[in-house]
Amino acid sequence: SSELTQEPAVAVALGQTVRITCHGDSLRTDYVSWYQKKTGQAPLLVMYAGTFRPSGIPERFSGSDSGSTALLTITGAQAEDEADYYCNTRDSSGDHVVFGGGTRVTVL
Amino acid sequence: QVRLQQWGTGLLKPSETLSLTCRVYDGSFSGYLWSWVRQSPGQGLEWIGQIDQSGFTSYSPSLASRVTISIDRSRIQFFLKMNSATAADTATYFCARAREYGGSRHTHYFDPWGHGTLVTVSS
Numbered sequence: 001s002s003e004l005t006q007e008p009a010v011a012v013a014l015g016q017t018v019r020i021t022c023h024g025d026s027l028r029t030d031y032v033s034w035y036q037k038k039t040g041q042a043p044l045l046v047m048y049a050g051t052f053r054p055s056g057i058p059e060r061f062s063g064s065d066s067g068s069t070a071l072l073t074i075t076g077a078q079a080e081d082e083a084d085y086y087c088n089t090r091d092s093s094g095d096h097v098v099f100g101g102g103t104r105v106t107v108l
Numbered sequence: 109q110v111r112l113q114q115w116g117t118g119l120l121k122p123s124e125t126l127s128l129t130c131r132v133y134d135g136s137f138s139g140y141l142w143s144w145v146r147q148s149p150g151q152g153l154e155w156i157g158q159i160d161q162s163g164f165t166s167y168s169p170s171l172a173s174r175v176t177i178s179i180d181r182s183r184i185q186f187f188l189k190m191n192s193a194t195a196a197d198t199a200t201y202f203c204a205r206a207r208e209y210g211g212s213r214h215t216h217y218f219d220p221w222g223h224g225t226l227v228t229v230s231s
Contacts, residue, residue: 033217044219049215102152
């Protein structure tokens with residue numbers, strides 16, 4: 001079982017806001033990073049150090065965290081945002097890296 | 109802009125050794141961790157392990173007994189070997205560059221990624 005927990009799936013209407021959560025004790029000591037994964041493609045970094053958006057990632061993606069919970073928000077979801085999203089940080093030992101189980105985002 | 113190109117054996121039989129290579133273009137090894145991640149069909153992302161420029165490695169506890177990650181600094185390549193492959197190792201394998209740094213809170217993230225290599229283990 002993963003040390004990072006995500007909800008398996010969420011759905012959002014086109015143009016609306018969707019929030020994806022990641023829970024884990026290691027988030028108290030480590031910043032989370034988030035990845036978008038589409039079938040047949042490599043994962044794409046969409047957020048790092050909790051709130052920093054890499055160059056080229058649309059502004060509708062934002063991140064936040066509090067305690068043992070991190071949040072990825074897509075404000076005004078577009079059809080191309082339909083994908084699996086994974087959170088990532090170190091495990092509780094600090095020696096290894098873990099991913100959350102992933103959240104499938106469906107844009108209706 | 110650094111990019112990663114990967115290649116390796118796509119089909120192997122049970123008990124054989126999986127072998128993949130990742131070449132780094134337009135970048136150096138210094139200051140980063142060079143990593144392997146896989147995704148089995150229908151499953152999530154799984155971290156396999158990483159290596160730094162000095163050759164220091166860290167592996168997933170569940171795979172450590174079968175995995176070796178190494179580097180060739182002269183060719184700016186790093187490698188994954190996984191012995192005693194089984195059908196459960198069938199997956200798409202990605203190489204990735206990781207950045208890690210401390211501070212008030214620790215930061216670790218993967219960027220960029222290789223395109224992925226599908227490895228099938230079947231008799």
